[in-house]
Amino acid sequence: MKTIIDNYIRKEMFPNIWCPGCGNGIVLGAIIRAIDELKWDKNEIVAVSGIGCSSRITGYVDFCTMNTTHGRALPFATGIKMAKPDLKVIVVMGDGDCSAIGGNHFIHAARRNIDLTAIIINNMIYGMTGGQYSPLTPTGKFGSTAPYGNIDQTFDLAELATAAGASYVARGTVYNARQSSSLIKKALDKKGFSVVEIISDCPISYGKMNKMKSPVDMLKWIKDITVSKKVWEALSEEEKEGKLVTGEFVNIDRMDYSEKYKGIIKKAQEMGGNKQ
Amino acid sequence: MKQKKLFEVYQNNSVKISVRREWCKSCGICIEFCPKDVLVPDDQGKPIPENIDACIKCGLCELRCPDFAITVGGVEEKDE
Numbered sequence: 001m002k003t004i005i006d007n008y009i010r011k012e013m014f015p016n017i018w019c020p021g022c023g024n025g026i027v028l029g030a031i032i033r034a035i036d037e038l039k040w041d042k043n044e045i046v047a048v049s050g051i052g053c054s055s056r057i058t059g060y061v062d063f064c065t066m067n068t069t070h071g072r073a074l075p076f077a078t079g080i081k082m083a084k085p086d087l088k089v090i091v092v093m094g095d096g097d098c099s100a101i102g103g104n105h106f107i108h109a110a111r112r113n114i115d116l117t118a119i120i121i122n123n124m125i126y127g128m129t130g131g132q133y134s135p136l137t138p139t140g141k142f143g144s145t146a147p148y149g150n151i152d153q154t155f156d157l158a159e160l161a162t163a164a165g166a167s168y169v170a171r172g173t174v175y176n177a178r179q180s181s182s183l184i185k186k187a188l189d190k191k192g193f194s195v196v197e198i199i200s201d202c203p204i205s206y207g208k209m210n211k212m213k214s215p216v217d218m219l220k221w222i223k224d225i226t227v228s229k230k231v232w233e234a235l236s237e238e239e240k241e242g243k244l245v246t247g248e249f250v251n252i253d254r255m256d257y258s259e260k261y262k263g264i265i266k267k268a269q270e271m272g273g274n275k276q
Numbered sequence: 277m278k279q280k281k282l283f284e285v286y287q288n289n290s291v292k293i294s295v296r297r298e299w300c301k302s303c304g305i306c307i308e309f310c311p312k313d314v315l316v317p318d319d320q321g322k323p324i325p326e327n328i329d330a331c332i333k334c335g336l337c338e339l340r341c342p343d344f345a346i347t348v349g350g351v352e353e354k355d356e
């Protein structure tokens with residue numbers, strides 16, 4: 001029996017390396033289903049990742065792939081896009097990868113509005129290295145480096161991307177895998193910098209330290225803390241505390257970086273290399 | 277108990293549920309969140325569609341499986 005998924009994966013790499021119930025696999029499925037609906041040619045797609053459990057995704061997909069260094073997936077992807085603007089470049093990052101060490105790259109990719117799709121698998125922790133808290137660990141939750149609870153204020157990646165100028169910003173969850181897949185599809189199809197944050201589960205590094213030992217416990221929790229935009233708008237500020245809104249937040253048309261760059265090449269050629 | 281194959285196919289007149297047991301990690305997600313309680317865990321925690329007649333083919337088990345280990349289709353769909 002052959003499934004949609006089988007057409008896009010490196011089957012010899014399975015079963016995947018992730019822990020039982022890890023949300024990374026659910027996001028991988030959501031990405032593949034979105035690409036299948038778009039009918040994209042596998043050879044035109046480049047998937048780029050950094051380092052982390054989530055970044056292992058690039059090892060499993062049968063596209064052109066690049067597994068780079070921690071936090072630097074966006075700069076590598078930017079290079080690919082600038083050299084070959086016709087390629088479809090997808091960047092998969094963990095929450096630590098994207099918002100801590102790679103935070104500046106994220107802001108500036110959005111500011112430039114470079115035509116990449118960033119998918120952030122937000123399991124709210126450094127999964128691979130044993131549960132250190134990340135900028136997306138909720139305040140009060142526990143990590144191996146926050147044994148008495150995290151005192152930091154949490155980033156809102158969607159708001160950050162919006163403020164920095166991304167063309168498309170959305171948030172989904174692994175519990176709501178179907179919605180996540182359709183948000184990813186819209187992001188992939190969007191010209192400019194598109195961002196989809198997927199709230200995900202890490203039962204091993206996050207769950208264990210936060211009284212959610214099983215993947216099922218974690219998915220129930222994700223279901224409880226996330227609300228649709230419609231529900232969110234009716235909540236009081238107090239009720240919003242500890243909750244995350246899901247759905248599409250930004251979907252605008254803004255000229256992307258490659259188009260602007262093409263424009264500057266044309267201008268330079270017309271001026272015969274003479275600067276003004 | 278009879279040793280199960282690496283790949284098991286269960287079906288009735290309208291639904292076919294395939295379980296790639298080799299890839300399944302017994303996480304329990306498909307079993308817990310099936311809206312119709314179709315699936316029950318076997319002695320290894322892998323799903324068995326004991327209540328297959330109640331399946332509404334919503335596909336949620338397939339979409340949420342992190343290991344691509346369960347698929348739901350119609351019986352008319354041919355295997356490749």
Ligand SMILES: Cc1ncc(C[n+]2csc(CCOP(=O)(O)OP(=O)(O)O)c2C)c(N)n1
Pocket residue numbers: 051052053054055069070093094095096097098121123125126127128129134202
């Ligand atoms: C430059 C550098 N700093 C630190 C590390 C160690 N390191 C590897 S993965 C990781 C964080 C992983 O967390 P996240 O990005 O959230 O991904 P997850 O594993 O949770 O999917 C860190 C700090 C590294 N590999 N390289």
Ligand code: SF4
Pocket residue numbers: 017018019021022023024053054123127128201202203204205206
């Ligand atoms: S440590 Fe967490 S993120 Fe990493 S594979 Fe295990 S469950 Fe997934």
Ligand code: SF4
Pocket residue numbers: 309310311312313314315330331332333334335336337338348
């Ligand atoms: S398709 Fe839906 S109803 Fe059928 S087994 Fe899967 S989750 Fe249950």
Ligand code: SF4
Pocket residue numbers: 021299300301302303304305306307321322323340341342343344345346
């Ligand atoms: S969701 Fe997938 S891996 Fe988990 S028990 Fe069901 S078939 Fe197995």
